Amino acid sequence: MRTLFFLLTALTLHAASKPNVLFILCDDLRPDALGCYGSKHVKTPNIDRLASEGVRFANTFCTTSLCSPSRASILSGLYAHTHGVTNNFTEYPDSMPSFPGLLHEAGYATAYFGKYHMGENNDDPRPGFDMFITHKGQGSYFDTEWNLNGKERKVIKGYYTTVVTDLALDWLKQQSTEKPWCAFIGQKAPHSFYTPEEKYAHAFDDVRVPYPATAFQLDDKPAWLKQRLHTWHGIYGPLFEWRKKFPDDRPEAVKDFENMVHGYWGTVLSVDDSVARVRAWLEETKQLDNTIIVFMGDNGLLEGEHGMVDKRTAHEPSLRIPLVVRYPALGAGKVIEQQALTVDMAPSLLELCAAPALPKSHGKSWAKLVQSGDPAWRTSWFYHYNYEKQFPYTPNVRALRTDRWKYIHYPHGDGSADKHLSELYDLQADPGETKNLIADPQLASTITELKAELAKLMLATGLDAQTDKMPLDEGVKSELPDAKIR
Numbered sequence: 001m002r003t004l005f006f007l008l009t010a011l012t013l014h015a016a017s018k019p020n021v022l023f024i025l026c027d028d029l030r031p032d033a034l035g036c037y038g039s040k041h042v043k044t045p046n047i048d049r050l051a052s053e054g055v056r057f058a059n060t061f062c063t064t065s066l067c068s069p070s071r072a073s074i075l076s077g078l079y080a081h082t083h084g085v086t087n088n089f090t091e092y093p094d095s096m097p098s099f100p101g102l103l104h105e106a107g108y109a110t111a112y113f114g115k116y117h118m119g120e121n122n123d124d125p126r127p128g129f130d131m132f133i134t135h136k137g138q139g140s141y142f143d144t145e146w147n148l149n150g151k152e153r154k155v156i157k158g159y160y161t162t163v164v165t166d167l168a169l170d171w172l173k174q175q176s177t178e179k180p181w182c183a184f185i186g187q188k189a190p191h192s193f194y195t196p197e198e199k200y201a202h203a204f205d206d207v208r209v210p211y212p213a214t215a216f217q218l219d220d221k222p223a224w225l226k227q228r229l230h231t232w233h234g235i236y237g238p239l240f241e242w243r244k245k246f247p248d249d250r251p252e253a254v255k256d257f258e259n260m261v262h263g264y265w266g267t268v269l270s271v272d273d274s275v276a277r278v279r280a281w282l283e284e285t286k287q288l289d290n291t292i293i294v295f296m297g298d299n300g301l302l303e304g305e306h307g308m309v310d311k312r313t314a315h316e317p318s319l320r321i322p323l324v325v326r327y328p329a330l331g332a333g334k335v336i337e338q339q340a341l342t343v344d345m346a347p348s349l350l351e352l353c354a355a356p357a358l359p360k361s362h363g364k365s366w367a368k369l370v371q372s373g374d375p376a377w378r379t380s381w382f383y384h385y386n387y388e389k390q391f392p393y394t395p396n397v398r399a400l401r402t403d404r405w406k407y408i409h410y411p412h413g414d415g416s417a418d419k420h421l422s423e424l425y426d427l428q429a430d431p432g433e434t435k436n437l438i439a440d441p442q443l444a445s446t447i448t449e450l451k452a453e454l455a456k457l458m459l460a461t462g463l464d465a466q467t468d469k470m471p472l473d474e475g476v477k478s479e480l481p482d483a484k485i486r
């Protein structure tokens with residue numbers, strides 16, 4: 001009898017110990033737009049609290065700095081060339097395993113609310129989710145038209161960040177405490193075009209925002225950076241409509257840039273309010289400590305650095321994403337300095353949920369790294385991005401980032417020699433990437449080693465000179481992208 005009692009208790013504990021997963025995925029969020037990553041101006045006490053009660057990854061990166069490819073890497077644990085979502089117009093393949101799909105098979109209730117953005121014009125429910133509420137394309141900060149799990153399409157009045165939180169809470173409140181759940185809140189914020197809630201529209205009026213110093217230090221950089229200055233992705237361009245007449249390189253036109261950054265920050269304040277609401281609900285329902293709360297961005301964002309806005313390049317602001325995980329089993333108040341990647345998310349969450357692993361993953365679970373340290377953790381990784389005809393402002397990019405060095409080169413796309421200057425930065429001495437060391441003769445052997453490491457890491461994911469396909473680089477162009485896909 002006593003044995004049976006212990007057995008039943010153990011089984012009950014085991015069932016109860018399956019954690020829930022609340023995955024809050026922001027869009028184009030820079031770490032430094034959060035208090036816990038050092039923002040002087042943007043107050044995010046609720047996100048900061050997740051960090052102080054959990055784990056803050058200080059050095060997390062996307063492997064492709066573009067919405068859809070990066071989102072697919074988060075779900076699949078794979079680089080873009082393997083999951084196949086190499087641009088913003090490709091659907092996540094139905095047959096491709098994903099961590100929410102595997103959690104669903106393992107008995108989780110699964111749901112997605114908000115911006116999904118794989119398959120530009122498809123707002124239908126996707127396989128692997130019991131509930132799926134999204135919209136076409138980017139959605140709108142106000143009055144988005146939602147597809148409610150394939151049953152109904154309707155405009156819900158109000159601010160996106162509030163509405164998506166309402167939708168998620170409605171579903172969460174219907175879930176049984178007997179069955180674990182995995183829910184995504186896909187925030188639109190702070191993606192362009194940055195429109196804060198009215199109450200936050202003037203939150204930063206007193207903060208002056210100059211162009212970063214690096215915008216004026218382009219002489220040792222490849223020439224395409226200067227060519228980009230006046231385009232859609234340069235600081236003298238339209239700035240996501242914050243500048244009405246462009247290009248404008250007059251010093252006083254920095255006011256448009258400042259207004260743009262204020263707008264971006266303003267949208268983040270509403271995300272912090274959303275985090276407060278879901279956290280309060282988890283606390284009320286006594287699920288807070290049995291829920292893995294992930295707060296993450298999908299890709300980085302340039303905000304004037306090197307004269308650029310938006311993303312795609314291999315420079316630090318384009319690569320860096322915030323990652324905060326609150327789950328008591330991982331410990332509290334920890335800061336992880338090692339380099340973590342988007343492709344680590346799926347294997348990590350599957351391990352923490354004791355679910356079957358992905359059949360294939362380019363990432364690695366950081367559970368051990370966080371809990372007890374992992375001497376075998378990576379010290380280098382590679383980044384890649386393919387030139388887009390729709391956004392002709394960034395060349396093909398292949399780059400290596402080690403704990404100390406970053407090497408970037410720009411293949412032409414037809415196997416011929418590179419036509420753009422490469423870049424080399426000593427990130428320890430120069431974290432802002434102000435001095436391109438590629439021509440330093442004393443570093444010739446270092447460059448040789450870095451090239452070899454890049455080739456080795458790429459080969460480990462199946463990429464070599466023959467298999468690494470990419471479009472032909474047609475150069476930086478001045479025309480604006482199609483209005484429908486901006």
Ligand SMILES: [Ca+2]
Pocket residue numbers: 027028066067191298299
């Ligand atoms: Ca994005």
